[in-house]
Amino acid sequence: MDETELRRMSTGHVFCVIAVVLSIYIPTLFLDDFSFLGTHLSWLCICSLCVIIVHILFLLTLKPNASSKKSSLANKFNKLTKSCIYFLISCFLFHGIIVLYGAPLVESVAETFLFAVLLSSFTTSRCLCLLGPNFPAWVRVFSKDGALSVWDHSLQITTVCSVVGAWLGAFPIPLDWDRPWQVWPISCSLGATIGYVVGLLIAPLWIYWNRKRLTYKSR
């Protein structure tokens, strides 16, 4: 159990949480009449952007999956384009899944798509940063004995929490309370964000709690 690794991860998580929180407050300084509920679409954009930027910074500074061999520039470029394509595919995939789950097909396409982007930035972009555009590795991480490092565990926890949060966020929509946050997709994006933040916060705690049980055989 690598204590320093865990500490580095926790700081990274704190930065992610700060990014999410700031995405609500910072834009009010620059944009007039910006509010979480009122201009939800722009919040969705800003939040996704913030989270993606933090994830990339993460990748550059903390280097969670630092590979020993140096890769060439062409290789890096190749990886980057692949990552972008993966991210786009995941956005469209999420959009499709959300629509199949019952979101309106024709109306509020922009809302649905931006919600899909938000979900992708919570889940896919993190996967891309931590694992790279390496699909078999993703499949491995998301199985019972697949986690090989603390990073893999935190990835598991945040991804599952974000998706579950989004899923739970759909529950208040049918209620007849007539609250502004019951409008599609606010409650879901709220749920996803809360899930993501909660996941970020509990992941280090959970790993610390189970540090005896978790032994990573190889890196």
Next chain:
Amino acid sequence: MRRAHVLLFLAWVSILFYSGIWIFTSGFLLMRIELNNQSSCSDLPNSSPQGPLQQHPGACWLPRRFDKAVIIIIDALKYDFAKYEPGVADPKLYQNKLPVIHQLTQSQPRNALLYPFRADPPTTTMQRIKGMTTGSLPTFVDVGSNFASYAIQEDNLIHQLVENGRRVVFMGDDTWNGLFPKKFYKSYFYPSFNVKDLHTVDNGILQHLYPTMDSGDWDVIIAHFLGVDHCGHKHGPDHPETANKLTQMNQVISSLVEHLDDKTLLLVAGDHGMTDTGDHGGDSEKEVMAALFLYSKSPLFSHELIKEPGPVPQVDLVPTLSLLLGLPIPYSNLGAIMPDLFSWPEKESRVSAALTQASAFHINALQLDRFLHSYSLAAGDLPPDKLRDLKELFSSLTSEYEQLMSEWSQGSGTESEYETRLQHHIHQVQLYLVQARAMCMESWARFHPLRMITGCAILAASCLLCYLAAEAGMALDLSSKFLLTYPLFGVLGAGALLTFGKWLSLIEWDSLSLWPLVIAASQLTFFYSFWKQKQLPVRLRLRRISLLFSGPCLILIFRCGALFSDSFVVAEGHVAPFLLMSLLILTVSKLHWDGRLIIPTLSPLGGDSMKLTLSAGYRKDGPLLLLLLGALTLCVRLSGIFHNCREETPDCHPSVFISPLSNVKDPQLKNLSYLGCVVCLVAIVYLVRKWLQHYGNLNSSSALVLYIRWGFPLIAVSISCYWALSAGTEDSLARLRDLTQLALVAFPRAVYSLAVLGFVFLLWNPVTVFMKRTQDSDADNTVTTYGGAPGSQAELLHVIPQIYRKMQRTIKSRLHHGTDEEEEKKGAAIEAYGLGSVYSAAMIVVLFLLTLVLLLLHSERITPAFLILLLEAFVILHIHSHVQNLYCAPDSSGQFSVPWYAVIAWALAGTQWFYSTGHQPVFPAIHWNSAFVGFQEGHENNIIPAVLVAANTFSAHILFSAGSSLLLFWPFLCETPSKKKRGKKETEEAPLMEMRLRENPDKFSGALLQLGTKYLFIQGVQLLSCVCAAMILRRHLMVWKVFAPKFLFEAVGFTVSSVFLFLGIVLVLRVDNAVMSWFKSLILQQQR
């Protein structure tokens, strides 16, 4: 006979559930028969009013006292709002906000009076409007001639006003529009649904009220204000908004008084009160006590009355108003007149006033007696002995009245003595009226909490019982001692208790209090003997709380919890598919998470090797499952197209596919839709035949296979002909009309009879196996004979798998040699020509026949929905069988137990398709026209239409519960050839498929029992939550609009489901029997 035990056990469990439903319903659902008789001016026998009223010629039952009336109904105006108490030290916000009432009663005591106005439960607005206009005690289900609309069929005040030529102007709550469609001379309706909106209705009324009054173009004005009620619901009574609203009402009343003339009666009434939280619906004192304020410019009362009169029952308003306005009392009225208002003409002596009262009361009593007589003829729910007593009382009162009247005309006796006798008589009549009303109330308008709780408890215990039986599964002792005792004990207990009750005739035991005891006794014996059984795995599993948080369980909890919220019940059509998709996605994800999708590789390095072999070692089931999930979500999403709407969701537009094809105006669109429906129908037929062909069940020459080959297309043709005719009935030529009418009856009946024929063939010989005998005998092919007695059960068990394998080997070897080209092509028919799928094939045929019949009952354009339904069921079964086969080996006993998630998914799909075939759990959404498919001229009795409508409404329940045994068969069907014997022998063992069930008859029976109890448990838990929701929320605003109809639909749906589950299992056992005899004859042939 193990199988008989299984059936008996399931039947017993179903009966337990039915008893629970019945007992709960008897306590919760207040029922009454609606009479359609109408009163009219001419029809009251021998009641010419005597005394001073005689000189009014042309009067109706009684001469009218007021020409006009203004009836103001302030929703939820409780008595506390209207009562003026200046002395209160710390007044609530709502107190003393209607001072005008106090001023009028003080300054003009003979012209104004405030009464407490006692409403009858249920205190919901619609029921109260019904009560205040019919004078009856409306219950939730008023069994009348028409379920489809809420319109009042009974005789009522509005009807009488209109019949007698009065102009009735209405403004306010649009509930009245539904109750009295097209009755009003003029009307201004405003939507009542939005409880949050405090002002729309009231402001709308105020816009029209005074102009209408001043125009003079009216006889009766009814205005129904909703603001106070909505304030209550939104904020509660003790809130500044409510105070403001009451102040506004105060203004309304005072300006109304200024607009009145001498011959107009002003009446301000609340339809019910409210609790301290602002709700209503139940029978607590605060909900029941409304206010009634009467005012007129001319004196109402002959003398000053006491300031605080006793409460007036709400139904009393109807006879009082009718007689005051010179109308006949509505036929079904149960109220008594308010005597204070009938002491007129006041200029003469006190005797004349008493005579008027006596005449009015006599008319009232006559009317009530006539109603009780007609009602007791129509329904049997009034206690006969009490009815008899009342009848006697009435006849004695009539003779007394006649005697008094004759004495009056003779003029004998002193006036004061005569008056006391009159007063005494009036008192007697009042007593009679009160008693009659109390009797009706007793049987119509009272919840029975004890019965409700008993029903709930029985349902809960039955659910627990199902759960225990299902969890015990194979470990459950299927012996007669264990399974037969309880039903038997139940019957014996019933008999014993009955004789005991008869013997102890002191206590009045009716069946409703006796039956729960019997049920409880038989349940308790089950629990006791269950607990006594040793080594049950259930005991351990019960203690594991963590089980509660497993995915399927959580989904089930969400599902049941959603039934407690009216919003979620309204949105259930979206909730069920949401949960269904989540459940299956969760299941597949868990499969991946558990690493079941990765082919295990044996390597000494353990976990490390996983990374290396990952891409190569991923099973092809993974992508396939993803594909299936995609297909499932697509089906689920498409099913949303066929949703119907209910009135709680105003933005919703009902699907165009629900309306019949004949409603389509555009001929091109009509033709196109027709074509689409026929294509879907053909697709269904084609797919089912393709399936049967794939598994080789279409090769035999038995009657059933012939029927499948020729009968199916024939049914499809009949259905499409029927559609074509019914869609174009209006366009047909006049001389062809008779012919089309005949055909419209003939085609559906042909479908019905063909379907029945199919069922008969199926029951007669359900084995669709084709045997091809070959002469070559290999050493390999000989069946080792069993040493025991030939033809015995044990021999069958020993020989059958061998025969089965042998048959497959022969076919395969012939295929390998490739002599016959045609055989080569039928590669799919290898599976011994349908022996491996003999159970499913019969099931599929039944489901298909049911689908066609149900399709006929729906509107034509729902056909695509049925196609998608079948596809979705197919996809669910496939997902289930893949998951099942990945979790346990085909020959392990785990295969025999259908996991919970599959049963929950199956039940959820059933619920989803209830909505997606265009249904909603409300009465106006029932498709009544399905009762006339094949019966154009109507029916003689009520049974056939009831069956047809029920089949239409619960078609999804029928299909999914009848087909639930497919959940057991499908994993066997999708069994992949096992490759265990690799190495020396290259032959891979052919899958046994459903013959594994035949191999283990005991396990098979156990599996069927387990499946049945699991399915009943899931349905039972849903029913239980509906029942609890209806019971706990019986004060809720939406109880009669949402929860009670939902409970009724769920209860009937449960009954239909359990019956068809039972029938499905009976069918499976019939097939099993037939397969066994088929093998027997095979063995006999072999031995020869």
